[in-house]
Amino acid sequence: MNSAILGPVVAMAAWTMVIWIWMYATRLPAMGRAGIDGKTVVGSTGGELRNVLIAKGEQRASWVADNYNHLHEAPTVFYAVCLALALAGQGDNLNATIAWVYVALRVAHSLVQILSNRVIIRFGLFALSTFALIMLVVHAAMAVLLN
Numbered sequence: 001m002n003s004a005i006l007g008p009v010v011a012m013a014a015w016t017m018v019i020w021i022w023m024y025a026t027r028l029p030a031m032g033r034a035g036i037d038g039k040t041v042v043g044s045t046g047g048e049l050r051n052v053l054i055a056k057g058e059q060r061a062s063w064v065a066d067n068y069n070h071l072h073e074a075p076t077v078f079y080a081v082c083l084a085l086a087l088a089g090q091g092d093n094l095n096a097t098i099a100w101v102y103v104a105l106r107v108a109h110s111l112v113q114i115l116s117n118r119v120i121i122r123f124g125l126f127a128l129s130t131f132a133l134i135m136l137v138v139h140a141a142m143a144v145l146l147n
Helices: 006-033 044-055 059-070 075-085 094-113 120-145
Strands: none
Touching: 006 044, 006 059, 006 075, 006 094, 044 059, 059 094, 075 094, 075 120, 094 120
């Protein structure tokens, strides 16, 4: 199957891996500065680590981890709907363009969250990306349910 919408799917997955690398490149040094020895920590959760890092003034490291987690929320719907569109033969033209817009908005959301964490800007980007995702879901529903 060759569908243009698969490009944004792969790009979104690749961006998630970039953020994973960024998360550990940021978090591990922050843990060191905060006096946390990862080799001796037992039973800690990500939330507990986040709280310790924030308490030690390392909140920026948590911003990257928070964004990594966000990339496993709404984008999961994006992956599913894009694959449904590709399988339904509707993954080209308008839907591929909307998918690229979604990816661009999510990348922008990531960069805002990681670099400045301005909530109003993040919210605007999230809302716009959600509208793009809604359009893809509606198009997928029409392609699958009306055919």
